[in-house]
Amino acid sequence: MDFLVTSPQDLRRRNWAPGSLDAVIVTGDAYVDHPSFGAALIGRLLEAQGYRVGVLSRPDPDDAEAFRMFGKPRLAFLVTAGALDSMVSSYTANKKPRSKDEFAPGGDRSLCMAADGTIGKSRLGRANARPDRATIVYANLCRQAYKGVPVILGGIEASLRRLAHYDYWSDTVRRSILLDAKADLLVYGMGERQILETMRRLSEAAEAGTEVELRGIRGTAWAVHASRLAEALGDRLADGAAVKAATLPEEHGGRAAGAEPGDPEAAVGATTLPAFETIQPDTEEGRRAFAASFKIQYRNTDPWSAKLLVEPCGDRFVVQEPAEFPLSRRELDDVYGLPFLHEWHPMYRQFGGVPALAEVKFSLVSSRGCFGGCSFCALSFHEGRVVTSRSIESVVKEAGKLTQIPDFKGYIHDVGGPTANFRAPACAKMAVRGACIDRRCLAPVPCPNLQVDHHEYRELLQRLRALPGIKRVFIRSGIRYDYLMLDRDQSFFSDLVQYHISGQLKVAPEHVSNRVLELMGKPPLESFDRFSEEYFHLNRKFGKNQYLIPYFISGHPGATLEDALELALYLKHFGFVPDQVQDFYPTPGTLSTAMWRARTNPLDGTPVYIPRGPKERALQRALLQFSKPENRTLVREALKILGRTDLIGNGKGCLVGKEVG
Numbered sequence: 001m002d003f004l005v006t007s008p009q010d011l012r013r014r015n016w017a018p019g020s021l022d023a024v025i026v027t028g029d030a031y032v033d034h035p036s037f038g039a040a041l042i043g044r045l046l047e048a049q050g051y052r053v054g055v056l057s058r059p060d061p062d063d064a065e066a067f068r069m070f071g072k073p074r075l076a077f078l079v080t081a082g083a084l085d086s087m088v089s090s091y092t093a094n095k096k097p098r099s100k101d102e103f104a105p106g107g108d109r110s111l112c113m114a115a116d117g118t119i120g121k122s123r124l125g126r127a128n129a130r131p132d133r134a135t136i137v138y139a140n141l142c143r144q145a146y147k148g149v150p151v152i153l154g155g156i157e158a159s160l161r162r163l164a165h166y167d168y169w170s171d172t173v174r175r176s177i178l179l180d181a182k183a184d185l186l187v188y189g190m191g192e193r194q195i196l197e198t199m200r201r202l203s204e205a206a207e208a209g210t211e212v213e214l215r216g217i218r219g220t221a222w223a224v225h226a227s228r229l230a231e232a233l234g235d236r237l238a239d240g241a242a243v244k245a246a247t248l249p250e251e252h253g254g255r256a257a258g259a260e261p262g263d264p265e266a267a268v269g270a271t272t273l274p275a276f277e278t279i280q281p282d283t284e285e286g287r288r289a290f291a292a293s294f295k296i297q298y299r300n301t302d303p304w305s306a307k308l309l310v311e312p313c314g315d316r317f318v319v320q321e322p323a324e325f326p327l328s329r330r331e332l333d334d335v336y337g338l339p340f341l342h343e344w345h346p347m348y349r350q351f352g353g354v355p356a357l358a359e360v361k362f363s364l365v366s367s368r369g370c371f372g373g374c375s376f377c378a379l380s381f382h383e384g385r386v387v388t389s390r391s392i393e394s395v396v397k398e399a400g401k402l403t404q405i406p407d408f409k410g411y412i413h414d415v416g417g418p419t420a421n422f423r424a425p426a427c428a429k430m431a432v433r434g435a436c437i438d439r440r441c442l443a444p445v446p447c448p449n450l451q452v453d454h455h456e457y458r459e460l461l462q463r464l465r466a467l468p469g470i471k472r473v474f475i476r477s478g479i480r481y482d483y484l485m486l487d488r489d490q491s492f493f494s495d496l497v498q499y500h501i502s503g504q505l506k507v508a509p510e511h512v513s514n515r516v517l518e519l520m521g522k523p524p525l526e527s528f529d530r531f532s533e534e535y536f537h538l539n540r541k542f543g544k545n546q547y548l549i550p551y552f553i554s555g556h557p558g559a560t561l562e563d564a565l566e567l568a569l570y571l572k573h574f575g576f577v578p579d580q581v582q583d584f585y586p587t588p589g590t591l592s593t594a595m596w597r598a599r600t601n602p603l604d605g606t607p608v609y610i611p612r613g614p615k616e617r618a619l620q621r622a623l624l625q626f627s628k629p630e631n632r633t634l635v636r637e638a639l640k641i642l643g644r645t646d647l648i649g650n651g652k653g654c655l656v657g658k659e660v661g
């Protein structure tokens with residue numbers, strides 16, 4: 001098995017003429033043939049269906065010629081920014097440029113691919129060859145390269161920006177990325193089914209010489225001129241009044257008189273979101289409309305219950321089809337059973353490879369989806385809440401393959417998914433009718449219907465431990481400890497402590513203020529306390545001395561300086577030293593980001609305090625890392641603001657020493 005085609009040289013090696021590819025996948029990442037990299041996964045999937053695919057990885061964003069290196073694709077350009085939103089990839093939470101790009105050759109952010117297939121700086125010598133909002137830039141270059149070739153967007157950046165969204169970096173609400181990219185279709189969520197269906201339709205239309213119809217595919221979004229919405233939606237709009245409501249292009253609000261923003265009756269069969277122009281202004285009214293829009297989107301993420309969403313924007317409408325259903329176990333097994341090489345392409349050897357591979361090379365994905373419901377995570381908007389998993393046989397088979405890789409040292413680094421210890425839907429109802437719209441499964445209190453079961457995960461880990469060539473199997477994906485503590489059978493916890501921790505277990509309580517935790521969708525602090533007590537108890541029982549490393553988020557909506565002090569005092573009391581503190585990062589598609597913009601909780605309209613200014617963010621963060629010498633001045637400042645100068649000094653309970661001199 002060979003790598004997918006990724007340069008003109010590869011094309012020649014296969015004796016494929018330029019212009020003979022069915023699809024060109026454009027990605028902002030270097031090409032790594034591993035299932036954790038979306039471009040490789042979609043490429044292998046299409047290849048298995050008989051399509052000829054090329055991967056155009058990190059093309060020079062200053063040269064349309066680079067987009068012509070494989071010739072004109074027969075069916076489509078499939079465009080993704082890469083594994084991360086390009087803005088997250090390029091900037092820190094404080095909007096500073098990152099020094100490295102783990103998904104670039106050698107981690108060097110300035111490197112990209114030229115039209116002749118060589119790797120070097122961009123034509124204009126950019127410091128960062130991954131352009132900001134890369135999806136839009138790449139889509140425009142695809143069209144410049146070959147007019148008329150359909151451009152299909154996918155990946156996390158497109159998925160979470162599919163409708164109007166708050167963009168932290170410009171501090172504005174931006175319209176759907178579909179409109180800025182002028183793309184033909186946007187695939188959101190995990191895209192396997194959508195891409196196969198899209199390619200099937202494109203292929204059939206190309207063979208028949210007819211125009212392709214890409215509307216009506218679950219898990220996609222498309223745009224249409226206001227005057228053609230009714231025709232495009234056809235019988236999915238039930239009556240004439242509804243059509244009228246949804247087709248008024250007169251004002252940019254695009255709405256019939258009397259139809260309220262977000263009124264589910266405004267378009268029968270579809271739910272009309274507030275118009276982009278009403279949610280964009282950073283005014284009280286604008287923020288209220290933004291919150292209303294987000295709430296509708298939030299309630300329409302589950303494939304079982306989601307409605308068609310229609311968002312007016314200028315003289316256009318963006319239409320979001322209901323989400324695609326998760327892949328079945330068998331389908332997941334098939335996808336992960338594709339012939340991945342688990343390696344970066346040899347063209348990156350001269351740069352030392354692609355750093356991002358190290359994190360996943362000897363890790364196994366065992367599940368998808370998450371019913372954890374953390375407010376700062378976009379998973380419910382992307383993978384969805386319904387958890388599905390691969391069979392034990394499929395994961396064990398892949399582990400067997402890993403043992404054959406020359407640099408495998410006997411250690412599996414991770415076995416998990418978004419949450420390691422979720423392998424099945426949260427309850428019987430979720431398995432057949434999807435997740436509840438207005439209820440969370442775990443927090444603030446666990447749902448009485450929750451079914452807690454670690455048997456299968458435990459068996460999977462036992463099977464992996466027993467494989468020849470495997471010395472240790474670690475778990476590094478997040479463990480949801482509140483779910484773990486709800487299990488009456490604590491054998492998995494014992495196994496975890498005995499076999500699956502590499503010196504330290506990282507968990508994410510995220511905060512200690514129960515008010516903040518509730519806004520975060522996390523369980524109350526008592527849950528973490530019970531877990532850590534039992535963790536250390538089991539360590540003693542098994543003669544282990546393993547650390548517990550808690551992760552915290554600083555500056556989350558709702559978190560005040562008082563809350564940061566509460567957290568600092570908790571850390572001091574228990575002797576935790578959090579070297580991992582993440583400043584809250586308002587990335588697209590999360591409930592927390594919507595709070596940040598709206599200054600309310602969109603789900604219930606209650607006001608939420610936002611620690612917005614850089615100074616307050618710095619003070620909160622410094623308090624959480626009060627023992628770092630470089631934070632002393634800020635910690636003293638925060639304690640003075642809070643009137644807690646009693647915590648400055650050399651006493652046992654003090655957080656920071658007195659100023660010298």
Ligand code: SF4
Nearest residue numbers: 426427436440441447
């Ligand atoms: S019934 Fe409870 S556990 Fe099941 S999906 Fe709803 S909230 Fe989650």
